[in-house]
Structure formats: structure tokens, C-alpha cells
Amino acid sequence: MRIHHLNCATMRPALGPTMVAHVLLLERPDGLALVDTGFGTEDLARRRRLGRPFLLTVRPDLDPAETALAQVKARGFAPSDVTDIVLTHLDLDHAGGIGDFPQARVHVHAREHAAATTPTAREKARYVAGQWAHGPRWTPHTEGSDAWFGFASVTALDDDVLIIPLPGHTRGHAGVAVRRDDGTWLLHAGDAFFHGGQLDVPARCPASLTAFQRLMAVDNRRRLDNLARLQELAQGRSGEVTVICAHDKAQYDALRTEISPGTP
Numbered sequence: 264m265r266i267h268h269l270n271c272a273t274m275r276p277a278l279g280p281t282m283v284a285h286v287l288l289l290e291r292p293d294g295l296a297l298v299d300t301g302f303g304t305e306d307l308a309r310r311r312r313l314g315r316p317f318l319l320t321v322r323p324d325l326d327p328a329e330t331a332l333a334q335v336k337a338r339g340f341a342p343s344d345v346t347d348i349v350l351t352h353l354d355l356d357h358a359g360g361i362g363d364f365p366q367a368r369v370h371v372h373a374r375e376h377a378a379a380t381t382p383t384a385r386e387k388a389r390y391v392a393g394q395w396a397h398g399p400r401w402t403p404h405t406e407g408s409d410a411w412f413g414f415a416s417v418t419a420l421d422d423d424v425l426i427i428p429l430p431g432h433t434r435g436h437a438g439v440a441v442r443r444d445d446g447t448w449l450l451h452a453g454d455a456f457f458h459g460g461q462l463d464v465p466a467r468c469p470a471s472l473t474a475f476q477r478l479m480a481v482d483n484r485r486r487l488d489n490l491a492r493l494q495e496l497a498q499g500r501s502g503e504v505t506v507i508c509a510h511d512k513a514q515y516d517a518l519r520t521e522i523s524p525g526t527p
């Protein structure tokens with residue numbers, strides 16, 4: 264399986280570092296899969312649907328060349344080659360691209376699907392229902408008794424792409440673990456953390472990002488619990504698992520050229 268690293272949304276918040284939306288494009292034997300999607304073409308065409316507060320504070324570039332659709336095509340694939348999309352959660356900067364691949368199954372944790380489609384008053388503000396107005400082929404997942412390095416897990420695609428529940432940022436937030444051909448794992452931890460330094464000992468993170476993460480969490484205690492577990496995983500299993508988050512530009516820059524075997 265070849266893994267491509269895409270940035271599907273550059274964001275330049277007034278406070279804090281420039282951020283990316285780190286998306287994985289997986290070339291699997293039976294089709295392409297995306298892990299997260301960034302913004303989609305409809306978000307760019309009708310940017311007001313993203314909401315004024317988001318546009319003014321997060322300041323996304325909204326560059327057509329950064330959409331997953333454009334980057335899939337730029338690599339010589341057809342949009343219909345994308346058979347599956349696995350989402351860490353349904354916040355607007357992760358789910359916007361699903362409308363560009365209406366034929367794909369959209370895998371997400373069942374609790375996140377419930378949060379986004381039947382949100383509480385507080386949750387309503389963060390989701391953009393228009394991003395799934397096309398009626399995606401939802402494929403909600405609930406964890407069973409499977410375990411992955413001590414975390415609960417649920418198979419999304421064969422045994423190579425797993426959903427790892429990491430609630431806190433949102434109700435059903437999850438990481439997505441992808442097995443590389445050499446047997447090591449890449450864990451895309453979504454918004455479970457925002458800065459690679461949060462996995463260091465001692466952890467470090469710009470103050471603005473620390474405050475933002477607390478503000479955005481629906482359950483801050485669980486978020487911090489899961490962050491501690493991710494730090495332990497990253498420290499203890501560094502040879503077996505690479506842990507990344509969605510928005511750290513340095514992590515993305517370090518991996519963008521690490522396209523696994525065979526890709527020019």
C-alpha cells in the first residue's frame with residue numbers, strides 16, 4: 264500500500280502558527296482511500312458556509328489546488344477511484360471534501376456520526392451540515408473487543424486501516440491507524456493534539472494552541488487522558504508507530520516526501 268501525504272488546507276490563524284490539514288491518500292489493491300479530507304470544492308465556492316468566526320480567526324487559504332479532489336487528479340487518478348474515506352471526526356476542516364467523492368463509503372465512529380447529525384446546542388456550532396447534504400454512504404463503526412497497542416480499535420478497511428477511538432476534542436473523535444508495508448504503523452491522531460511537541464517529555468506547545476484545544480474540547484478531561492496515552496505510545500513505541508496530528512506543519516513537512524514504495 265502506497266501512502267501519500269497531502270495538505271488539504273493551509274490555515275493562517277492571527278494567533279499562533281500556520282497550520283495544515285494533513286490528509287493521507289492510500290493506494291490500496293482494491294481502490295483509493297482518504298484519511299480526512301480538508302475543505303472541499305463546495306466550501307471554496309460557498310465559503311460563507313464555513314462561518315464568519317471561523318474564516319476570521321482561522322483564516323484558511325481556500326486554495327483550489329489544495330483540495331483532495333485536485334490532488335487526487337494531479338496524481339493521475341479519477342475521483343471515482345476513491346472508494347473509501349475514513350474520518351477522524353466531522354469538524355468542518357476535516358469533512359469538507361467528502362462531497363467531492365459522493366460514491367465513496369464514509370467511515371466514521373458511530374458516536375461522531377451521531378454528534379454531527381443530531382448535535383447538542385453546543386455541538387451545532389462546530390459542524391457544517393451542508394458538507395453532508397449530498398447524502399454520503401455513511402459507514403459508522405463501533406469498537407468491539409479488538410485492541411491495538413493497548414488502545415481499543417475497530418477495523419475500518421481489512422486489517423490495515425483501523426479506527427482508534429480518542430474522544431475529547433469531539434464526542435466521537437478517533438485516530439486512524441494505517442499499517443505500512445514494512446509492518447510499522449502510522450497513527451493519524453486527528454485533533455487529539457495540535458503540535459508535535461505535545462508528545463515530547465516534557466511536553467511543549469505554543470500557548471495559543473494550548474488554549475484553543477481546551478476551548479474546542481467537548482470533554483477536556485478525556486482529551487487530556489487520551490493525549491497522555493498518545494505521548495506514552497509515541498515515546499515507548501517510537502520504532503513501531505509514528506504518531507501524527509492533523510494540523511502540525513512540521514510533522515507534515517517531515518513526512519510529505521516519505522511516499523512509501525514505488526511512487527515517483
Ligand SMILES: [Zn+2]
Binds near residue numbers: 354356357454509510
Ligand atoms: Zn481540525
